Amino acid sequence: MRVTHLNDLDDTERDIKSETWRSRRIVLGREGVGFSFHDTVIYAGTTSTFWYANHIEAVYCVGGEGELTNDETGETFPITDGTLYLLDKHEKHTVRAKTDLRMACTFNPPVTGREVHDENGVYPLITE
Numbered sequence: 001m002r003v004t005h006l007n008d009l010d011d012t013e014r015d016i017k018s019e020t021w022r023s024r025r026i027v028l029g030r031e032g033v034g035f036s037f038h039d040t041v042i043y044a045g046t047t048s049t050f051w052y053a054n055h056i057e058a059v060y061c062v063g064g065e066g067e068l069t070n071d072e073t074g075e076t077f078p079i080t081d082g083t084l085y086l087l088d089k090h091e092k093h094t095v096r097a098k099t100d101l102r103m104a105c106t107f108n109p110p111v112t113g114r115e116v117h118d119e120n121g122v123y124p125l126i127t128e
Helices: none
Strands: 015-017 021-027 036-042 047-050 056-063 065-070 076-080 084-087 093-097 101-108
Touching: none
Parallel strands: none
Antiparallel strands: 015 021, 021 036, 036 101, 047 093, 056 084, 056 101, 065 076, 065 093
């Protein structure tokens, strides 16, 4: 059993920050459980484009308000507390945060914590 408090991850190697978001990686590939789990905040007033070509991601909004655009179809969806989106076909997507969006995210295969988004918003596939 492993017990972690989110604040214990602050300013550690599991606390990844960018100009538009912050992600604290609670579970990583090194834990060997087949997925990673993150607490991510997308900052109010920002726009972020992502494309997980090598991962499936499920994102559950636990607070805030924003908009999700499927960049492949042009469809847009509101994001509010209780919204889940599943990127089961590796869709390139854009998130616009009206307020801070707090998201619980899981990745399969799990991320290692060493990934960096490339110019297309893609994480490389890195394994432990």
